[in-house]
Amino acid sequence: METRHLRHFLAVVEHGSVSRAADHLGLAQPALSQSLKRMEQALGVRLFDRSRQGARATPAALAILEDVRVSVARIDAAADRAREIASGSAGQLVIGLVSSALFDTLPRALRALRKAAPGVRVVLHEMSNAEQAQALENGTIDLGLMHTPVAIRGPMRERLLVRERLLAAVPDEFEIGEDGAVSLAQVAQAGLVMYPQDQLPVFYAAILDALRKAGLTPWVAQQANRTLTVLSCVAGGCGVALLPSWIRSLDFRGVRFCPVRDGQELPSFDLSAIWPARSVPTLADLFAGLDLAS
Secondary structure (H helix, E strand, C coil): CHHHHHHEEEEEHHHHHHHHHHHHHHHCHHHHHHHHHHHHHCCCCCCCECCCCCEECCHHHHHHHHHHHHHHHHHHHHHHHHHHHHCEEEEEEEEECCCCCCHHHHHHHHHHHHHHHCCCEEEEEECCHHHHHHHHHHHCCCCCEEEECCCCCCCCEEEEEECCCEEEEECCHHHHCCCCCCCCCHHHHEEEEEECCCCCCHHHHHHHHHHHHCCCCCCEECCCCCCHHHHHHHCCCEEEEEEEEHHHCCCCCEEEECCEEEECCCCCCEEEEEEEECCCCHHHHHHCCCCCCC
């Protein structure tokens, strides 16, 4: 028994006539009658009593009517869902993200995604760069919002989302110049509060290299694997952190944010979307292609 037989059955019940149901369905009456006969044979019961007045559902037909309606509705819903997923407008997207994506990039991306594909369910996991790299390789996340450059095994696609200059996060009591800035020498002398080297090896090395090029001897006073932990360490007087400019959006007690006046050689802080390259379009492709301008 096929789905079309169920639809034909419902049409005859609704219209009370094989001829009227055939007109509604756009079928020849003999074809509809044959479809009903096949359904009756499959079930082993008579479904309609026919007369000149029309087709009246038998008690057996009435007994299964609601079940048939529910079945057809579920089949239609499943078909719609399959089409939505195939077109990229529904499904589930698992995203890993570093904490710096939470404050600007992620809200804009989620708003854009809701407009482009409101049926997509998003699952979010805050993770370090290293954790995301492993999760992308293992296939446990579909897309990562992470700091680049980063090494990940396997064919990946990448889109740069944000490139920001670094600011100094300093304790409240730190001496700041009349221009509202600090110098690299002050940063080096205070000691650095940084993300662990294995999380952002390229970024870590670039900061130390910039200080060395300025003739300074950098030292890492404290490591912390989350941005808020970094700020807590700065507020506690552990040292100075170099963080992207979005950090100004946070009001963190005990910490001030200021530019580094001679920090031209400091690296930029890049946030990118990285996701596996597939032969067919995926929800990750859709997400990474969103317009995040607004």
